[in-house]
Amino acid sequence: MMLFLLLIGIPMIIALIAQAKVSSAFGKWKNVAASSGVTGAQAAREILTAANIHDVDVVEINDMLGDHYDPAQKRLCLSSDVFRTPSVAALGIAAHECGHAIQDAKAYAPLQWRMAVVPSTMIVSRILPFVVLGGFFIPFLFRELIMVAAICYGILSIFQFITLPVEFDASRRAKIILGRMGLVQPGAETAGVNNVLDSAALTYLAAFVAVLGQLLYYVLLLTGGSRR
Numbered sequence: 306m307m308l309f310l311l312l313i314g315i316p317m318i319i320a321l322i323a324q325a326k327v328s329s330a331f332g333k334w335k336n337v338a339a340s341s342g343v344t345g346a347q348a349a350r351e352i353l354t355a356a357n358i359h360d361v362d363v364v365e366i367n368d369m370l371g372d373h374y375d376p377a378q379k380r381l382c383l384s385s386d387v388f389r390t391p392s393v394a395a396l397g398i399a400a401h402e403c404g405h406a407i408q409d410a411k412a413y414a415p416l417q418w419r420m421a422v423v424p425s426t427m428i429v430s431r432i433l434p435f436v437v438l439g440g441f442f443i444p445f446l447f448r449e450l451i452m453v454a455a456i457c458y459g460i461l462s463i464f465q466f467i468t469l470p471v472e473f474d475a476s477r478r479a480k481i482i483l484g485r486m487g488l489v490q491p492g493a494e495t496a497g498v499n500n501v502l503d504s505a506a507l508t509y510l511a512a513f514v515a516v517l518g519q520l521l522y523y524v525l526l527l528t529g530g531s532r533r
């Protein structure tokens with residue numbers, strides 16, 4: 306029980322705090338207009354053009370904070386709040402997603418590793434709920450199912466670990482580009498972008514800690530670390 310609280314409960318609380326920080330940073334800076342007056346969609350197109358990337362579509366999606374770059378489809382998907390508003394938060398997020406498109410164009414190695422692991426994580430997230438439930442309901446398979454769960458969390462840990470350099474690098478590129486292209490002014494606007502992107506970085510760190518905690522939990526169950 307102590308082990309469960311320590312390895313699963315605490316990371317879960319950290320993840321919730323990180324998520325709350327992102328929501329509050331986004332909530333604050335989506336209402337502050339950048340003096341450049343450029344929307345997230347316009348900024349994304351300008352940044353991509355400046356980076357000599359012409360095969361990526363910038364599209365609007367109806368999923369709040371679901372902004373992402375899809376390397377397979379060459380699509381930069383921005384939520385309506387980001388796509389349509391000229392806010393400091395919108396510019397930060399749009400530029401961050403452009404950072405991923407630039408990584409893709411430059412064949413940035415961690416992005417390629419991440420893409421290579423994606424199919425396994427999709428299988429894992431499909432089977433994991435059944436594995437964990439099965440552990441409760443099929444006692445004679447308990448050990449085998451715990452082992453499968455440990456392997457699943459091992460794969461997820463690798464994925465979340467590779468995600469860290471990919472995300473940190475995209476934000477680093479975004480901050481440089483926004484300043485250099487004059488889309489965001491030094492001072493409060495730049496501080497706002499940093500606030501939004503740094504809190505987002507924290508959620509990725511929290512996600513890694515969370516899966517690592519799960520992995521350790523199942524490994525310790527297997528090796529009998531929970532027996533007192």
Ligand SMILES: [Zn+2]
Pocket residue numbers: 401402405471472475
């Ligand atoms: Zn990202």
